[in-house]
Every structure is written in structure tokens, then in C-alpha cells.
Amino acid sequence: MVAVFNKELLSWCQESPTPTGNLSLVSAQQQADPWKNSVEVGSDNDDAKSICSDYEWVISIRDKLEQARQDELFGSWSKLSIYRIPKCLQESDDKSYVPQIVSLGPYHYGKKRLREMDRHKWRPLNQVLKRTKQDVRIYFNSMKELEEKARACYEGTITLSSNEFVEMMVLNGCFVLELFRGAAGGFKELGYSRNDPHVCDAKSHAF
Known part of the structure; x- marks a missing residue:
């Protein structure tokens, strides 16, 4: 069986062996580039699990970057103008930063x-x-x-x-x-x- 992984489906990894017991994989270029939107894999061996893990990691990075973009666009700190002094600075020279x-x-x-x-x-x-x-x-x-x-x-x-x-x-x-x-x-x-x-x-x- 072949499972297609993309941003929506990459929360799981369906595995099954091909008739020869080897991975049914896409081109070597796709294997080497997990940043593409999708890849077809199948098998239960370590290579399939590694590819699945790589794509989960890539999607995780993409999701976090998207969240960062949304935070930057709509984040509450866009209105900030008065900030707290970092604790590391206060501890080193408390009197300079505390009234x-x-x-x-x-x-x-x-x-x-x-x-x-x-x-x-x-x-x-x-x-x-x-x-x-x-x-x-x-x-x-x-x-x-x-x-x-x-x-x-x-x-x-x-x-x-x-x-x-x-x-x-x-x-x-x-x-x-x-x-x-x-x-x-x-x-x-x-x-x-x-x-x-x-x-x-x-x-x-x-x-």
C-alpha cells in the first residue's frame, strides 16, 4: 500500500511492504529533499520510518514559521512601547533599573x-x-x-x-x-x- 504525505496528512505513517519487501519510493531527488510538499512511501522498514520522521519534522518547522508570521502580523506586541527590563540585567545592576x-x-x-x-x-x-x-x-x-x-x-x-x-x-x-x-x-x-x-x-x- 502507498501512503501520500503532505501538510495535512503527515501526522501518521502508514506502512506496508511491497511484494519484494523493499520500499516503494519516489525519485532520489525527492528522498534527498524532504521540503517538498508531498512524497509517496510504503514499507515498514527503517528507511520508511526515517522518511516519515523527516517529513514530520519539516511540517513542524513550516507550521512554526507560519505561526511566527501570524504572530508578527497580529501579535499583541505590535502595540508595545514600554518593556520590562530583562531579569539578567536587573540582577547584575539592580539599582540602575529599579526606581x-x-x-x-x-x-x-x-x-x-x-x-x-x-x-x-x-x-x-x-x-x-x-x-x-x-x-x-x-x-x-x-x-x-x-x-x-x-x-x-x-x-x-x-x-x-x-x-x-x-x-x-x-x-x-x-x-x-x-x-x-x-x-x-x-x-x-x-x-x-x-x-x-x-x-x-x-x-x-x-x-
């Missing part, structure tokens, strides 16, 4: 040693609201609409709840913008006290 004063983003959110600065992030938001005379709900509702897109920018699973994520983004956004504006034009003009910890920490640590 020491303030956390920005979800990766180090809520860590105990960084919570002191998290408390100070509310004042920049308050200053923005005082200057703009806008309702805080505008900021949180706007960020809520962008939550899905914002989450997609981060590598890996973000375990924060929706409310936690939105709050973090609003606070961090105002904190960073106020920091840059204060450094460029002066914190006093933005309404901050000279001894405000937000200002002091910005001068001593961020710059």
Missing part, C-alpha cells in the same frame, strides 16, 4: 519603599485643578476612555484594577508634567511653595 525614589507606571506600583513619594503625587494634580479650574472627573473620565490603549503599551500582564490603573496614570501624568514645567519655568510660578517636598525632591533627585 529608588519614585515609581512611574504599573511595574513598580505600590511598592512599600516608594509609597512616600506616591503621597506627594496628589499635590501636582491639585495644583493643576486649581490653575485650570476644571473638575477632576474630566481627567479621570478621559483616562478611562484611554485605559485599553494605555494597557496595551506595557509588556506583560498588568494586574492593577481598572480604577487603580486610571488613578495611577492621572497622578503620574500630572506629576511628570508639573516636574518638567517647574524645572523649565520655575515651581513658584506654578503655585508651589519653596519648601514643598515635590519641589525639593525634584531638585535633589530628578535633576
Whole structure:
């Protein structure tokens, strides 16, 4: 009996001897090139099993390459822009990659040693609201609409709840913008006290 193997059928290998007990094989060129789409083999000897194994391997490679193409085309990482630091780099020089004063983003959110600065992030938001005379709900509702897109920018699973994520983004956004504006034009003009910890920490640590 002769079995035809191709991408769809190469999950099995039907074997039976020819009347002479030898393999019924296609040309030597096909035997030497298992990357062709199909081959006819028959027999139960080691050569037939080897050919079957070769074609299973080839199809496996083709399937994995196709999966890689699909992943590249539709993969979730196409939207990524913020990546985790590889553990091997963190282990070699932890302080260079782990926040020491303030956390920005979800990766180090809520860590105990960084919570002191998290408390100070509310004042920049308050200053923005005082200057703009806008309702805080505008900021949180706007960020809520962008939550899905914002989450997609981060590598890996973000375990924060929706409310936690939105709050973090609003606070961090105002904190960073106020920091840059204060450094460029002066914190006093933005309404901050000279001894405000937000200002002091910005001068001593961020710059």
C-alpha cells in the first residue's frame, strides 16, 4: 500500500511492504529533499520510518514559521512601547533599573519603599485643578476612555484594577508634567511653595 504525505496528512505513517519487501519510493531527488510538499512511501522498514520522521519534522518547522508570521502580523506586541527590563540585567545592576525614589507606571506600583513619594503625587494634580479650574472627573473620565490603549503599551500582564490603573496614570501624568514645567519655568510660578517636598525632591533627585 502507498501512503501520500503532505501538510495535512503527515501526522501518521502508514506502512506496508511491497511484494519484494523493499520500499516503494519516489525519485532520489525527492528522498534527498524532504521540503517538498508531498512524497509517496510504503514499507515498514527503517528507511520508511526515517522518511516519515523527516517529513514530520519539516511540517513542524513550516507550521512554526507560519505561526511566527501570524504572530508578527497580529501579535499583541505590535502595540508595545514600554518593556520590562530583562531579569539578567536587573540582577547584575539592580539599582540602575529599579526606581529608588519614585515609581512611574504599573511595574513598580505600590511598592512599600516608594509609597512616600506616591503621597506627594496628589499635590501636582491639585495644583493643576486649581490653575485650570476644571473638575477632576474630566481627567479621570478621559483616562478611562484611554485605559485599553494605555494597557496595551506595557509588556506583560498588568494586574492593577481598572480604577487603580486610571488613578495611577492621572497622578503620574500630572506629576511628570508639573516636574518638567517647574524645572523649565520655575515651581513658584506654578503655585508651589519653596519648601514643598515635590519641589525639593525634584531638585535633589530628578535633576
